[in-house]
Amino acid sequence: MTVHAAAQRRGYTKRSDRLRRLAVRNGLYTLVLLLAILFTIPSYWTLVGSIKKISEILVVPPVWWPAEPQWRNYARVWELTPYGLFFTNTLTVTAASVLGQVLTASLVGYGFARFRFPGRNLLFILVLSTLMLPPELTMVPHFIIFKELGWLDTWLPLIVPNYLGGGAFFIFLFRQFFLTIPPDLDEAARLDGAGELRIFWSVISPLCLPVWAAASIISFLAHWNDFIGPLIYLNTQDKYTLSLGLAAFRTGGVGGVPMGEPRDHLLMAASVMMTLPVVLMFFAAQRYFIRGVVMSGIKG
Amino acid sequence: MASRSSTNPPAPRSQANRLEAAATADTTAAPGVLLVAPGRPWMTLRRREMLAGYVFISPWIVGYLALQLGPVLASLLLSLTAYNIVEPPQFVGTRNYVTAFTNDDLFWPSLRRSLYYVALDVPVGILLSLLLALLLNQRLRGTNLFRTLFFLPSVTPTVAAIFFWVWIMQPDWGLLNWTLSLVGVRGPAWLGSIEWAIPSLVTIDLWTAVGGTRMVIFLAGLQGIPRELYEAAAIDGAGAWRRFRHVTLPMLTPTIFFVTVLTVIFALRVFTSAYIATGGGPAYATWFYTFHLFKQAFQFFSMGYASALGWILMVVLLAFTFVQFRLQSRWVHYEGERQS
Helix, strand or coil: CHHHHHHHCCCHHHHHHHHHHHHHHHHHHHHHHHHHHHHHHHHHHHHHHHHCCHHHHHHCCCCCCCCCCCCCHHHHHHHHHCCCHHHHHHHHHHHHHHHHHHHHHHCCCCCHHHCCCCHHHHHHHHHHHHHHCCCCHHHHHHHHHHHHHCCCCCCHHHHHHHCCCCCCHHHHHHHHHHHHCCHHCCCCHCCCCCCCCHHHHHHHHHHHHHHHHHHHHHHHHHHCCCHHHHHHHHHHHCCCCHHHHHHHHCCCCCCCCCCCCCHHHHHHHHHHHHHHHHHHHHHHHHHHHHHHHHHHHCCC | CCCCCCCCCCCCCCCCHHHHHHHHHCEEEEEEEECCCCCCCCCCHHHHHHHHHHHHHHHHHHHHHHHHHHHHHEEEEEEECECCCCCCCEEEHHHHHHHHHCCCCHHHHHHHHHHHHHHHHHHHHHHHHHHHHHHHHHCCHHHHHHHHHHHHHHHHHHHHHHHHHHCCCCCCCCCCHHHHCCCCCCCCCCHHHCHHHHHHHHHHHHHCCCCCCCHHHHHHHHHCCCHHHHHHHHHCCCCCCHHHHHHHHHHHHHHHHHHHHHHHHHHHCCCCHHHHHHHCCCCCCCCHHHHHHHHHCCCCHHHHHHHHHHHHHHHHHHHHHHHHHHHEEEEEECCCCCCC
């Protein structure tokens, strides 16, 4: 029996029922629309501020659209700060980190999903337990290790750890995925005498593209947006990532704007430039991204 | 690959048989073979599988020993020392812990501020995420667009997102105080105000987190609730509110629980927004626990003391998680679990 039939049996006339539902729906629609506007305003405010004159920012009532869009704010950010350098630095660190994280996490996840070996379950519980470990606890020892290795003020402390398993979250994500692939496929290849790494590479990995895409995007965002890592390990300006460079631009440590002179319009342009690649990336791969989040969150 | 086709036994029954056949047939070293040992008597099939398993997870084992287990033990030892990086560590017993509890003017206030942040951020954040997920689950027109709009703040780079709000909350020309002035309210200095600084940072976090992964997880949870339950409830005459109260909410409690545990852990570690937007101020108003830890470690290079602070944080997190798991049976409903 359907809901509708039940409603009819309870004595609703079809017409009043439909009217009531319409009213509720309009109410919900208004609410969702209001929330969407509320959520968008902060981004809009910076976006539009990035093409204002500084005098149009420091003014009440607010200017919703500049009299003359100041596109040169963007050019001035590139002139006044080593923005291009920060950008390539961030891209380098991010790309190297994503590669390591996705590659090794998929190998480890495959190991946990496909092979039986003594201690497997215990080791997997250990993997999951590291999710609970606050990074603040290992922050100091990590700093000492990387100092002893002579890696301070290099990108290595930000990149290399990603090649050592890729972290519990991603291992879990990949393991869950590999558990859904029927074992007949790799058994056939094993029968043909292919080695395990070869099976992984030529039989399994072509099936992984969606989950690799999801993991890559999640990992890309995390590294692109990271602030604490660069803050701890990078000292000289020419190694800064965008997060660090932008924070320093605001406080006056970076950029040729005289101290005390308002630079909010330039900072807005810089923020937009930092956000844009991420947003584009998100739009391009939204489907994979959401699926990755759902896979990791729900099947747990 | 000598073993292809003809040498294979026809339709082997068990997996072990098949693998055995593959292993014994594979006497030549095929290109790309990882473990070229079949044929040798000690390399049985079980051993081969075991070894392959260990080889595949070896990056994690190295990482676990070098970057997790080792550092955790090291930090426990360091927490019993005075160590400033330059000179070798001096064993001081439990002095760091005693200092934290009795002789550090910032310790208890910073912990209290972090807990205050958690108390504001977690309930409101989870409620709002749930509300957004419920709205999106109504299958209104344009749901995909709305979902994207709600989600975008969570992919915005942290530093940029904090900047956005610094401008919104600017006391003199910020959009927020201008809006309040329209209804005749004189807004506070927000991030620059002792009372409002923490609620302001909570607002920033809500904006970035409410429509993010948490909402997506709730949405997936909502879509996982079987339709028959709603139909049955409707037949029994349950209205929208009662369907929500007695079907949606109970079915969603495992998701809410899972999300709450994670959100508490994240909120208790609040750091970046305070570092960038307020620098711990004004007058220590946003000097959070992890902020204190960071300052001790990387500004004053009190590595031993910072390690002790790290362990205290760990204990607080474990206590929170433990309590939540203990309270779980009171409100979390697992479908398929036997009711007693």
